[in-house]
Amino acid sequence: MSLDLISFIVLGIITLVSGYLVVASANLMHAALFLGLSFVGVAGIYLVLGAEFLAAAQILIYVGAITTLIVFGIMVSNLQDLKAGGRGVWARVVRNLASFRRGLVPLVAAAGFAILMLVIYRQSLWPAEAPPASGSNLATVGRLLFTEYVVPFEIASVILLAAVLGAVALSRRDDQPPAGSTGQAAPAAERKEGR
Amino acid sequence: MQLEQSLVQWVGNLYAAGLSWWTSLGIPEWVWVALMAVLKGVAVLTFLLLNVLFLIWLERKVAGRIQRRPGPMHHGPQGIFQTLFDALKLVIKEDIIPSQADKWVFITAPLVMIAPALMIWVVMPFGPDLIARDLNVGLLYVSAVSSFSILALIMAGWSSNNKWSTLGAMRSAAQMISYEIPLGLALVAVGMLAGTLSLKGIVEAQQERTWFLLLQPLGFLVFIVAATAEINRAPFNLPEAESELVAGFNTEYSGFRWGVFFVAEYANLLFMAGMAATLFLGGWSGPAFLPPFLWWLLKTYLFVFLIMWVGWTLPRIRVDQLMELGWKFLIPVGLANIALTGVFVILT
Numbered sequence: 151m152s153l154d155l156i157s158f159i160v161l162g163i164i165t166l167v168s169g170y171l172v173v174a175s176a177n178l179m180h181a182a183l184f185l186g187l188s189f190v191g192v193a194g195i196y197l198v199l200g201a202e203f204l205a206a207a208q209i210l211i212y213v214g215a216i217t218t219l220i221v222f223g224i225m226v227s228n229l230q231d232l233k234a235g236g237r238g239v240w241a242r243v244v245r246n247l248a249s250f251r252r253g254l255v256p257l258v259a260a261a262g263f264a265i266l267m268l269v270i271y272r273q274s275l276w277p278a279e280a281p282p283a284s285g286s287n288l289a290t291v292g293r294l295l296f297t298e299y300v301v302p303f304e305i306a307s308v309i310l311l312a313a314v315l316g317a318v319a320l321s322r323r324d325d326q327p328p329a330g331s332t333g334q335a336a337p338a339a340e341r342k343e344g345r
Numbered sequence: 346m347q348l349e350q351s352l353v354q355w356v357g358n359l360y361a362a363g364l365s366w367w368t369s370l371g372i373p374e375w376v377w378v379a380l381m382a383v384l385k386g387v388a389v390l391t392f393l394l395l396n397v398l399f400l401i402w403l404e405r406k407v408a409g410r411i412q413r414r415p416g417p418m419h420h421g422p423q424g425i426f427q428t429l430f431d432a433l434k435l436v437i438k439e440d441i442i443p444s445q446a447d448k449w450v451f452i453t454a455p456l457v458m459i460a461p462a463l464m465i466w467v468v469m470p471f472g473p474d475l476i477a478r479d480l481n482v483g484l485l486y487v488s489a490v491s492s493f494s495i496l497a498l499i500m501a502g503w504s505s506n507n508k509w510s511t512l513g514a515m516r517s518a519a520q521m522i523s524y525e526i527p528l529g530l531a532l533v534a535v536g537m538l539a540g541t542l543s544l545k546g547i548v549e550a551q552q553e554r555t556w557f558l559l560l561q562p563l564g565f566l567v568f569i570v571a572a573t574a575e576i577n578r579a580p581f582n583l584p585e586a587e588s589e590l591v592a593g594f595n596t597e598y599s600g601f602r603w604g605v606f607f608v609a610e611y612a613n614l615l616f617m618a619g620m621a622a623t624l625f626l627g628g629w630s631g632p633a634f635l636p637p638f639l640w641w642l643l644k645t646y647l648f649v650f651l652i653m654w655v656g657w658t659l660p661r662i663r664v665d666q667l668m669e670l671g672w673k674f675l676i677p678v679g680l681a682n683i684a685l686t687g688v689f690v691i692l693t
Contacts, residue, residue: 152375153375153378153379156375177447179447179450179503180450183450183496183500186496202480202481202482202486203482203485205489206482206485206486206489207485207489209489209490209492209493210485210488210489210492213489213492213493213496214488214489214492214493214495214496214525215492215522217496218492218495218496218499218518218522221496221499221500221503221518222499222515222518225499225503225511225514225515225518226515288481288482288485288542
C-alpha cells in the first residue's frame with residue numbers, strides 16, 4: 151500500500167460520493183457545492199497521476215469558473231423550493247436507494263456503464279508506464295497546442311468568442327442606450343429609469 | 346547566506362536520518378512522509394499566524410498614523426501585544442450559528458476560505474532552497490488555488506440567510522470574477538518574460554536580467570490593482586463595506602469562525618505582497634549582507650505597507666466604477682501588455 155494508492159482511494163470515494171450527492175440533494179445550492187467538491191476530487195486524482203497542469207486547469211476552470219457561475223446563477227434566480235431539503239440528505243439517500251424508479255433503475259444504468267467501461271478497458275492497449283516526469287508537462291502541452299492541435303484550438307477559441315458575443319447580444323436590450331456609453335454619467339439611478 | 350544554507354542542509358540531514366531510523370523500525374516509508382507533510386503544514390501555519398498577528402497590529406498602527414492618532418498603545422510597547430489578546434478573546438467567545446442559517450454550509454465556509462489561503466504558500470520561494478515544492482506550473486497553481494475563495498465568500502454569504510451577507514457575497518463574486526482576468530493577464534506576461542511558470546525560475550530569470558518591475562511597468566500596474574481588488578482590500582472592499590453592508594459576507598459570523606475569515610484575509614494580503622515581491626522585485630535575491638529570507642521579508646512588507654497606505658488614503662469606489670475600471674481599463678491594458686511583451690521577447 152503506497153501513499154499514491156491511499157490518496158487515489160480517498161479521492162475516488164470523495165468524487166463518487168459527492169457526485170451522487172449532486173443528484174440526490176434536494177437543495178439546489180448544496181447540489182452545486184457538491185459538484186464543486188467532486189471536481190476537486192477529480193483534480194486531486196490528476197495530481198496523483200502527475201498531471202499538474204491538468205489539475206490546475208481543472209480547479210481553475212471547473213471550480214473557479216463553472217461552479218461559481220452555477221452558484222451565482224442560483225443566487226440571483228428566485229427559486230422557491232431552494233430551502234426545501236436543508237436536512238436529511240442521508241435519509242433521502244436511503245429512501246432513494248430503496249425505491250425502484252430512483253434507486254434500482256439508475257443503479258442498473260450505472261452498472262451497465264461500468265461494464266461497458268470495463269470491456270473497453272480490457273480490450274484497448276494502455277500505456278504500461280507512467281508518462282515521463284511532469285517536469286516537461288507544461289512545455290509539451292503548449293507545443294502540442296500550437297503545432298498538432300492548432301486547428302481545433304483555434305476553432306474552440308472562435309466558438310467561445312461567438313458564445314460570448316451571443317450572450318451579450320441576448321442580454322442587451324435595444325430600447326435603452328448601451329450602459330456605460332456616457333462613462334461616469336451613467337450610474338445606477340439612470341439604469342433604473344430605463345427598466 | 347551561509348547560515349541559511351547550512352540550516353537547510355542540517356534539516357535535510359535530520360530528515361534523511363529520521364527516515365532511515367523509521368524504516369529500521371519496520372513501519373512503511375509513506376507514514377513518515379505523511380507525518381513530515383503534517384509537520385511542514387504546522388510550520389507554515391505557525392509562520393503565517395505570527396505574521397498575521399503582526400500584520401493586524403501594523404494595519405491598526407498605519408491606519409492610526411494616517412488618521413493622525415497613535416493607534417493601539419496599551420499592552421506592550423506601542424501596543425504590540427494587542428492583537429494577541431484580541432485573538433485570545435476571539436477563541437473563547439461564544440460560537441453563534443443563526444437558527445435560520447444553512448448550518449453545514451455556514452460551518453464549512455471558513456474552512457473553504459482558510460484552506461486555500463494556506464495551500465497557496467506551497468509554491469512561494471522564501472529563499473534559494475526555502476520552497477516547499479517548486480511546481481513547474483507555479484503561477485497557474487496560484488491562480489487556481491486562489492479561485493477557491495470566491496466560492497467560500499458565496500457560501501458564507503448565502504448560508505447566513507441575511508440580506509447584508511447575501512449582498513456582500515454577490516458583490517464579492519462579481520468583483521473577484523472581474524478582477525481574476527486582469528490578474529491572470531499580468532501573470533501571463535510575467536511567465537512569457539521569464540520563459541517559465543515556476544516561481545523559483547522567475548526569481549532566477551530576474552537575477553540574470555533585471556527586476557521585472559523595470560521590464561513590466563504596465564504589467565506591475567495591472568497586477569497590483571487587480572491583486573488589491575482580488576483580496577478585497579480598500580479601496581476595493583465592497584464585499585464588506587461597513588458603512589452600507591454592516592460587515593458584508595461575514596455579518597453573521599462571530600468568535601472563532603469570524604477569526605478564521607480574518608486570518609485568511611491577512612494571509613492573502615501577505616501572499617499577494619509576497620507574489621508582487623517575487624514577480625516584480627526579484628524575490629529573495631539581493632546583496633549578500635542580508636540572508637535571502639530577510640530580503641524576501643523586507644520586499645514583501647514594502648508591498649504590504651503600500652497596499653495599506655493606498656487603502657487608508659483613498660475612499661471606497663462605487664460598484665459601477667469598480668466594474669468599469671476592471672473591464673474597460675485593466676483588461677485592455679493587460680492584453681496590450683501581453684502583445685508588447687510578445688514583441689519584446691521576439692526582439693531580445
